[in-house]
Amino acid sequence: MQPADNFEIGARIRAARERVGLTQAALALQVGVTRSAVAQWETGRAGQVGGHLAQIAAVLGLGIDHLLRGGAAQSLAQEFGERALTGDELALLRLYRNCQADDRTILLRMARRFSQIEEK
Amino acid sequence: MQPADNFEIGARIRAARERVGLTQAALALQVGVTRSAVAQWETGRAGQVGGHLAQIAAVLGLGIDHLLRGGAAQSLAQEFGERALTGDELALLRLYRNCQADDRTILLRMARRFSQIEEK
DNA sequence: ACGATATGTGAAAAATTCTAACGGGTCTAT
DNA sequence: ATAGACCCGTTAGAATTTTTCACATATCGT
Helix, strand or coil, rough: HHHHHHHHHHHHHHHHHHHHHCCHHHHHHHHHCCHHHHHHCCCCCCCHHHHHHHHHHHHHCHHHHHHHCCCCCCCCCCEEEEEEEHHHHHHHHHHHHHHCHHHHHHHHHHHHHHHCCCCC | CHHHHHHHHHHHHHHHHHHHCCCHHHHHHCCCHHHHHHHHHHCCCCCCHHHHHHHHHHCCCHHHHHHHHCCCCCHHHHHHHHCCCCCHHHHHHHHHHHCCCHHHHHHHHHHHHHCCCCCC
């Protein structure tokens, strides 16, 4: 694989990671490597991310095709209403599901406060 | 990645190769490796097929998701597909979509704080 | 200024991948 | 029965890659 491709994969990893609000250390923890491995992926030092592709894609809410090829790969077309879920929305859902019930209540209340929908 | 996963990837490579009528040597030629590398992929000896995924998928007419995961690959969406979204999760998504960008950031950060996936 | 946090990078250890070579099974022609 | 062609499985090790560790720099809040 060309070095330029590696850099582009790394750039997509970084963009997705920042979009879901993770640090390199957080992504590394969820994938199962050290932070500097993630840094090297993102700066194109690694030849390719090899055996961690599926895990990276899952954590970041990306399709593997998108990770490898870029473009508008839509493996993530999860329908909600008429729009697919974005990466940050999937991240929010994953995090929310791992919250305790009272913390979920707090999150919902805050979302209501912030939201521009009036609820009756 | 678990050895069983490697074997399953190899089994999918072999099934697709036979379906398109190629020998190991022919596949190796088109991908750009030696025949024994292909044999090792198919018998699960290689950790994973790493940098050749896209090439193998192209030659065999497979999606990369299918190669890695098998089945009707749905990437991360399956995790949520297995469990339908609950009412509060739908509410959270709806509210989140109607938030401003900086409020979304706050919600994500709080979700990360509450979540038991928290790093560090 | 200081501490915490996030990230980039050099060097080297650790791991992996691939090649070359060997061996075995099957099939066909002689 | 034998030889040759073809296909594939496996081993050992060279080559390459990946990951870790440790250090450095920048930014931000106090």
